[in-house]
Amino acid sequence: MENSEVRKLRESLRKQGYIVDASISLSVFLSMKLSKPLLVEGPAGVGKTEIAKVMAAALDTDLIRLQCYEGLDAAHALYEWNYQRQLLHLKMEEQSGKSLAEKEKDIFSDAFLLKRPLLQAITHHKSPVLLIDEIDRADEEFESFLLEVLSDWQITIPERGTINASHIPHVIVTSNRVRELSEALRRRCLYLWIDYPEFEKELEIIMSKVPAINQQLGDQICRFMQELRQLKLDKTPGIAETLDWATALAELHIEHLDKTVVESTLGIVLKDWQDLRQVQDSLSELFERVGVKSKMD
Amino acid sequence: MPISRQTSLAANIVGFCRHLRQHQFTIGPGEASDALNGILVLEAVNDPYLFREALKAVLTKSQKERRRFDELYANYWKELSKAVDSKTKDVAETSNTKGKSSRKRPPSLTELKQWLFGNKNTEQAEMAVYSPGAALGQKDLSGIPRKGLEEIIQAIYEIARVLATKNNRRYRPSKTPGAFDVRNTLRRNMRSGGEIIHLSFRKPQQKKLNIVLLCDVSRSMDLYSRFLIQLMFGFQSTYRNIETFVFSTTIQRVTRQLATNEFDTALTQLSDEVNQWSGGTRIGESLNGFVNDYGKRMLTQRTVVVILSDGMDNGDTDILKESLATINRKSACLIWLNPLAGKPGYKPKVKGMKAALPYIDLFAGVHNTRTLQRALKRFKIKGKQKRLTLSP
Numbered sequence: 256m257e258n259s260e261v262r263k264l265r266e267s268l269r270k271q272g273y274i275v276d277a278s279i280s281l282s283v284f285l286s287m288k289l290s291k292p293l294l295v296e297g298p299a300g301v302g303k304t305e306i307a308k309v310m311a312a313a314l315d316t317d318l319i320r321l322q323c324y325e326g327l328d329a330a331h332a333l334y335e336w337n338y339q340r341q342l343l344h345l346k347m348e349e350q351s352g353k354s355l356a357e358k359e360k361d362i363f364s365d366a367f368l369l370k371r372p373l374l375q376a377i378t379h380h381k382s383p384v385l386l387i388d389e390i391d392r393a394d395e396e397f398e399s400f401l402l403e404v405l406s407d408w409q410i411t412i413p414e415r416g417t418i419n420a421s422h423i424p425h426v427i428v429t430s431n432r433v434r435e436l437s438e439a440l441r442r443r444c445l446y447l448w449i450d451y452p453e454f455e456k457e458l459e460i461i462m463s464k465v466p467a468i469n470q471q472l473g474d475q476i477c478r479f480m481q482e483l484r485q486l487k488l489d490k491t492p493g494i495a496e497t498l499d500w501a502t503a504l505a506e507l508h509i510e511h512l513d514k515t516v517v518e519s520t521l522g523i524v525l526k527d528w529q530d531l532r533q534v535q536d537s538l539s540e541l542f543e544r545v546g547v548k549s550k551m552d
Numbered sequence: 553m554p555i556s557r558q559t560s561l562a563a564n565i566v567g568f569c570r571h572l573r574q575h576q577f578t579i580g581p582g583e584a585s586d587a588l589n590g591i592l593v594l595e596a597v598n599d600p601y602l603f604r605e606a607l608k609a610v611l612t613k614s615q616k617e618r619r620r621f622d623e624l625y626a627n628y629w630k631e632l633s634k635a636v637d638s639k640t641k642d643v644a645e646t647s648n649t650k651g652k653s654s655r656k657r658p659p660s661l662t663e664l665k666q667w668l669f670g671n672k673n674t675e676q677a678e679m680a681v682y683s684p685g686a687a688l689g690q691k692d693l694s695g696i697p698r699k700g701l702e703e704i705i706q707a708i709y710e711i712a713r714v715l716a717t718k719n720n721r722r723y724r725p726s727k728t729p730g731a732f733d734v735r736n737t738l739r740r741n742m743r744s745g746g747e748i749i750h751l752s753f754r755k756p757q758q759k760k761l762n763i764v765l766l767c768d769v770s771r772s773m774d775l776y777s778r779f780l781i782q783l784m785f786g787f788q789s790t791y792r793n794i795e796t797f798v799f800s801t802t803i804q805r806v807t808r809q810l811a812t813n814e815f816d817t818a819l820t821q822l823s824d825e826v827n828q829w830s831g832g833t834r835i836g837e838s839l840n841g842f843v844n845d846y847g848k849r850m851l852t853q854r855t856v857v858v859i860l861s862d863g864m865d866n867g868d869t870d871i872l873k874e875s876l877a878t879i880n881r882k883s884a885c886l887i888w889l890n891p892l893a894g895k896p897g898y899k900p901k902v903k904g905m906k907a908a909l910p911y912i913d914l915f916a917g918v919h920n921t922r923t924l925q926r927a928l929k930r931f932k933i934k935g936k937q938k939r940l941t942l943s944p
Contacts, residue, residue, distance in 0.1 A: 258594045258602060281594075281602075282609045288593040289586055289610075296615065326722045326757075330735075338734040342748075395792075432849050438578055441613040445586075448615045 260284065264313075273302070273309040274460045282447040283310065292387075292405055292426035294444035299431055300493020301449045307386035307427040317383040319424070321372035323393035329400060333410055334374045337367045363414040373404055374418070382422040390440075391433040398440055405443055452494060454481055464498055467505040475512045476501055478545045480524075486537070488530045496524045512545075514538065561597065562588055564632070569611065571628045577617055586610045705786045726755035761854050761884060762793040766842065768861030769826075770800035770833035776891045776919055780860060785810055785818050795850055799838035800831030801867075803845070835865040835904055836872030843878050851882035858887045860918070865904025872904060876911035885913045893917030 265280040275283075283306065286293035295303045311318035321332060341362045348358055370378065376385040390398065404410060408420035428444060430436060452460065458477045461468060468476075480497050500523045509516055517538065525531045534541070569584040587610045596602035604625055612618040725736060729751075736752035765787055767780055784796050788810040795807050809821035839859075843851075851857070857879050865872065880886045888908065892898060898917060900906050909915065917923055 258596065258599075261594070278605065278609070281605050285590050285593070285606065285609050289589055291586065294613075328722055336735070338738045342734075342738060433852075434849060438613075442578060442580070442583070444613075445609060446613045446618070447609070448618055 258284075267313040268309050271309040271312045272463055273305060274456060274463065276456065279306070279447065279449065282445055286445045287425055289445070290423055292428050292444040293447055294428045294430065294436075294441065295447045295449060296430050296432055297449035298451060298491060298493060300495035301451060302494055303429040303449060304386065304388055307384050307388075307429075310425065310427065311384040314382075314384065314425070316381050317379065318386060319372050319376045319379070319383050320386045320388060322388045323390050323397070325392055325394060327393045327397055331371055332373050332397070332401075333371050333404075334412060335369045335371065336363075336414075337369050341367050368412075368415075374410055376424040377404075377408060377410055377418060377420040379422060379424065383424050385424040385426045387426065387428045389431060389433075390428050391430040391436060395437065398437055402439055402443060451484055451491070454478065457481070457494065457497060460494060461497065461501050465501045465505050468501055469510065472504060472509065472511055473501065475545065476504070479512065479517070479541065482541050482544050483524070483534065486533065488525070488533065489527045490525070490530060492524045499523050514542065517542075561591070565591070565607075567632070568607070568625075568628055572611060572624060575620070575624055577611065578613065579611060583611055705790055722757040723754040724757045726753045728755075729753050730755050761856050762850070762852070763787065763791055763795075764850055764855055764857045764883075765794060765796045766803075766839070766857065766859045766861075767796065767798045768800070768833065768835065768859075769798045769829050769831070770864075771830045772833060772862055772864045773891070774830055779891075779919065781819070781822070783860070785815055788818075789813065795846070797842060797846075798826060798828065799835070799842075800828040801834045801838065802828065803838045803841040804828065805846070833865050833904075834867030835861060835863070835908075836867045836869065836875060838867075839875035839879065840871050843875050847878065847882065851879060853882075853884050855883045856885045856887065857883045858889060860889045860891075862890055862892050863888075863900065863902050863905030863908060865902070867904075869903060869907045873907050873911070876908055880911045880913070886911060887914045887916070888912045889916055889918040891917070891919040 261277075261280050261284045264284050265275055265277075268275050268280065268283075282293060285291075293306075295306060297303055307320075308318055344362055344367070345358065348361070353361075372385070376383055387401070390401070393401075405426065408423055409417050411417045428440075451457075454477055457480065458473055461473045461476065462470070465473075476497065480492065480500075484491050500520065503520060503523055504512075504516070507516075518535065521531060521534060525534060565588050566584050569579045569587065573579050587607055590606045590610045591597060591603060594602055594606050596606050604622075607625070608618065608621050612621050723731070723733070725733065730753045733752040733754040736754070737748065737750070740750045740752060741748050765784060767784055769777070769780065773780065784798075784806070787794055788796055788807070795805065796810055797803050797805050797807075804826060806822060806826060809825055810818050812818050812821070876886070890900075890905070893900070893916065900909060900915075
């Protein structure tokens with residue numbers, strides 16, 4: 256049985272083209288209700304980032320994205336003063352006879368403040384969806400700094416004072432598990448693990464995202480992908496790859512998979528030379544398991 | 553009536569949280585109250601499925617915990633209903649006894665002790681001859697191993713300095729003219745009313761490399777146990793970006809156990825939670841386990857992998873080769889420190905060691921502080937490429 260509100264959320268996500276199962280919708284719902292960030296982990300290409308996008312669309316609000324990278328610091332995440340502009344402004348005002356206090360008030364006004372994602376999220380007029388993408392790429396110092404913002408929802412700008420959030424954003428934090436996240440961050444968040452989709456779910460996603468495709472081909476693609484993920488590949492393809500592949504095949508007006516088609520389009524799915532070779536070697540075996548006739552026989 | 557239900561629900565959830573805590577979940581009162589809120593928000597009190605899923609969503613904080621949750625959940629309510637049936641135990645007692653019974657494995661402190669103090673020789677004697685018959689005095693765990701720790705830490709500081717070479721995207725102030733730092737310049741010149749008099753510059757901050765330390769703790773390494781544990785602790789305490797593993801027949805991550813300032817605490821945690829001291833040796837399988845479970849996350853072009861082992865292996869040599877090739881390819885540098893190689897005239901004769909040599913960037917003999925320092929001196933950084941290379 257499912258709570259009616261959760262079902263409603265699930266329907267609205269589905270309307271945005273995002274197929275969710277019970278555990279995803281439940282976690283999203285709870286994170287919104289309990290106002291806690293949602294930490295999403297899972298292999299690459301399973302739609303972690305997509306959650307935030309469809310959430311924003313479903314809630315009819317803005318998506319503010321903070322892409323993390325190594326060396327990301329407060330100036331790029333919070334705010335920065337537009338120094339060049341401040342300098343120019345001071346030069347221009349030199350002859351104006353304004354007092355020092357007036358000048359200072361001028362150059363520390365909103366016009367000179369460059370709002371970065373976190374400050375944007377806090378000062379937004381309506382609860383936005385704040386996506387903190389690939390937090391594991393930022394370093395630990397940034398993680399600890401983020402904790403402070405995420406728990407208090409306030410940012411202090413020395414020249415302006417403390418700014419409190421007018422509307423608390425819905426926060427989605429994603430991680431590819433490049434490094435272990437700190438216990439402290441985990442405890443602040445609700446946790447959601449998204450795995451590669453089951454056959455039915457993947458098929459549903461293909462059919463809804465690539466309407467041009469026929470049922471038989473979609474079916475074959477899904478079965479092929481499911482088998483592919485069983486192999487020990489260096490970079491296991493995710494849903495993103497499945498969709499790319501499906502779109503490509505649909506564009507080529509292909510009706511069903513066969514050996515030549517797969518061989519010539521495998522580069523869409525596999526992004527590693529060794530993986531490619533491994534799959535090419537075991538292609539016939541794969542076909543057998545998927546139940547596709549190869550053109551040769 | 554509703555109030556009594558409320559309290560019993562709260563009590564149950566608190567009891568359950570305690571149960572999880574006993575199974576190494578990090579759960580505090582905050583999580584418990586979140587769980588209760590979640591249940592209320594979802595109106596899940598009368599829906600067993602939703603109830604479980606809600607608790608799962610709120611109380612698990614990692615994939616590992618998620619996998620263990622269902623079993624723990626089932627166990628808890630089974631025990632609870634038993635207790636309620638017999639009307640002899642209350643919730644707290646149930647969870648307590650649960651915790652006790654679940655701790656099947658006795659603490660392996662004795663194992664570690666044996667591993668640590670199975671040899672009583674000094675470093676010099678260790679090198680000369682191994683005498684298994686040496687008298688074993690019973691010593692306090694906290695007593696011995698601290699000796700020599702300072703030197704090791706000092707030596708590791710040096711390597712840490714060497715490894716801090718990679719440029720970062722962050723900047724720090726610089727005294728020499730270079731990239732112009734507008735922000736600081738403006739700040740410094742505020743007092744002269746915005747007239748630019750002093751200039752500030754900045755330069756890129758340097759970024760440390762990551763270290764992955766893989767320690768062989770099998771029986772053949774017993775002789776160097778004291779040094780090994782000190783080394784692991786020393787590395788962990790001086791170097792921040794480090795992951796430590798031990799292996800004999802399987803790989804086990806001990807970063808968490810070592811992450812403390814107290815050497816004694818680290819020892820206790822190691823002995824309580826690591827159960828493969830003095831085991832057999834399957835280096836290949838262990839390394840393969842590392843590559844599969846942690847490789848993708850931990851091996852990058854900025855990772856230095858340090859393996860501490862004597863290479864005496866009775867596992868599969870092909871797997872060893874394959875794993876080492878992967879590690880070599882995916883990391884910046886693979887260092888193998890071998891306690892035996894410190895002996896004059898040492899030649900890698902052991903099957904495992906021979907197989908491993910082609911994949912190793914630096915092979916050095918290390919069995920005590922002096923040899924460690926000597927090995928560390930061989931690290932050098934090649935000028936512009938900013939990649940760790942080694943002088944022969």
